[in-house]
Amino acid sequence: MPSLLHLDASIRRTGSVSRDLSAHFAARWRDRHPDGGYVHRDLAAHPVPHITHAVREALLDPSGEHGEPPHERALTELLNTELRDADTVVMGVPMYNYSIPSTVKAWLDRVVTPANMVTPDGGPGPLAGKSVVVVTTRGGSYAPGTPREGWDHQEPYLRAVLRSIGLARDLEFVHAELTLATTVPAMSALKPLAEQSLTRAYETLTSLAASSAEPPAPARSHIR
Template sequence: MPTLLHIDSSADLTTSRTRALTAVFAETWTSRGADHTVVYRDLHRDQLPHLQSVAQHWPPRLRGGVEVPASAAALQQELLSELLAADVVVIGAPLYNYSMPSTLKAWVDHIHVPGITSPFDEATQPLAGRPAVVISARGASYDAGSPSESWDHGSAALKIVLGESLGMEVTVVATSRTLADVVPALGSEAAAREFEAAREQVRELASTL
């Protein structure tokens, strides 16, 4: 039974581009058949705490006897189990101040665990080769050759964590100029074209992964 882990993190509950695009992904995924299931986690509505102990960066066998509160350990295990059980992951990752939302960063801190999800001692990469689709919405322009081309540190960090460390096959779908309605110089027509292109790319990925 193919399972999609669908994650949203936008604080905008009404007009979010990333929420709209992850919804398209999930709808296309489930349209492939009743066996295509979805596990959904909204990191804004149901916010995760920060790590309670440095020991949570490691699996129990590598914690040197440091105890993690039972509730914190149970939540981290729940998040790890969700991720490890997923065949495909789609993440709504709007760009906030050139990086990912803090709610999404808290999720990353819980699931990036050397010795469980990334290599350390005898552990390998249990998620190697599994698809992860990162959907990024950026308020301004990040066109190739522009001064701000490399300012999207949110997608870059997720590509490192999910791709390099966890070994997943990461695809970034980006739509920019989302502030064109309030900053006309960005170009509302260009913004609309980017969003439509992103929507078509999302449908294609959800149909084939």
């Protein structure tokens, strides 16, 4: 039975483009896999605490005693279990100040660990084989030839850090750009381009959800 891990990070509870897009993918995926496992983790509503020195030491050496509180160890184990149990991961990640929300970084700090890393000899690591869809939303555009080309520190970082834990082989980025065109008067002329970008994002996510394979591994279903 396939399983989906659905992550959201927008601080907006309503009117969030990244939430709408990630929910669209999740709904299409669940239509295709009605008996599949599903976990929704809202990193904005329930932020993962930033790691402390003790937590970091425990991540590097899980067998040792480092003084991290039991609830911290339990949270780390839960986050890693959710990721390992998933066959498909969809991440709704808005761009804040040219990069990712700190809540996403806090989640990554718990799962980007030696236990999940690709092996030194180039082996894929224990997380290999998952499909990952990263939905990003940006108020402006960072495409080649735009004034802010090269200012995108969202996709390059996520692509690199996900590669380090073996999630690069089936990794798709879906961008919705110019989302501020609907609210910033100075960007009003860009509304048609914003609408085109959003339409393409929905179409791409529909296609990705429809093409999702059904792996044989069993999974548990719960919503958080």
